[in-house]
Amino acid sequence: GAVVSQHPSWVICKSGTSVKIECRSLDFQATTMFWYRQFPKQSLMLMATSNEGSKATYEQGVEKDKFLINHASLTLSTLTVTSAHPEDSSFYICSARDQGPGQGRSSPLHFGNGTRLTVT
Amino acid sequence: AQSVSQHNHHVILSEAASLELGCNYSYGGTVNLFWYVQYPGQHLQLLLKYFSGDPLVKGIKGFEAEFIKSKFSFNLRKPSVQWSDTAEYFCAVNNQGGKLIFGQGTELSVKP
Numbered sequence: 001g002a003v004v005s006q007h008p009s010w011v012i013c014k015s016g017t018s019v020k021i022e023c024r025s026l027d028f029q030a031t032t033m034f035w036y037r038q039f040p041k042q043s044l045m046l047m048a049t050s051n052e053g054s055k056a057t058y059e060q061g062v063e064k065d066k067f068l069i070n071h072a073s074l075t076l077s078t079l080t081v082t083s084a085h086p087e088d089s090s091f092y093i094c095s096a097r098d099q100g101p102g103q104g105r106s107s108p109l110h111f112g113n114g115t116r117l118t119v120t
Numbered sequence: 121a122q123s124v125s126q127h128n129h130h131v132i133l134s135e136a137a138s139l140e141l142g143c144n145y146s147y148g149g150t151v152n153l154f155w156y157v158q159y160p161g162q163h164l165q166l167l168l169k170y171f172s173g174d175p176l177v178k179g180i181k182g183f184e185a186e187f188i189k190s191k192f193s194f195n196l197r198k199p200s201v202q203w204s205d206t207a208e209y210f211c212a213v214n215n216q217g218g219k220l221i222f223g224q225g226t227e228l229s230v231k232p
Binding site (some may be wrong): 034036043044045046049093095109111112113114 | 156162163164165166210219220221222223224225
């Protein structure tokens with residue numbers, strides 16, 4: 001089945017540094033990928049929609065200069081947390097929908113394993 | 121704005137008990153509905169989905185959900201839970217290819 005690979009699975013960084021998280025669709029094409037953030041004991045919050053070849057669409061309240069998204073190919077989207085601070089510590093999850101031939105717009109999302117970011 | 125509400129934050133059951141997790145959404149148009157499960161230390165997995173047709177949807181591991189359009193609900197059920205069902209369950213809604221909006225999640229603890 002369709003697999004989404006997310007890397008790294010966990011990262012610890014110092015305050016002020018930047019961290020890049022990769023999200024790859026391994027056996028399907030995804031013109032659109034989604035980035036979520038999960039706070040402890042809370043729901044997944046959609047941060048932004050990553051669009052291949054164009055700018056990402058950010059949800060209200062998400063700082064686009066803080067969370068840089070690049071979707072350079074049909075199988076790769078990256079999220080860069082710039083100048084990370086302890087409050088950015090969270091669990092980040094990406095997802096992608098198989099949008100290849102024969103797949104409708106409502107095919108289920110496939111999720112990556114998530115990235116646990118800890119900013120010290 | 122579209123929203124999803126899960127009624128229970130934490131549910132504790134004994135093995136063999138029946139389970140029902142509530143999910144209500146607010147969106148007037150046609151929706152697709154999902155239940156995802158996240159087992160401890162693992163990633164999200166699709167449990168079941170509803171797009172159209174029979175409102176009673178059967179998923180994996182004996183789970184089922186019923187879409188009641190008049191109530192804007194999509195409750196998850198299982199007749200007899202097992203210890204291995206201990207996980208967090210998320211209800212989600214999207215408006216046909218749009219953004220997937222999640223509920224707050226329900227943590228299920230099953231006591232052996």
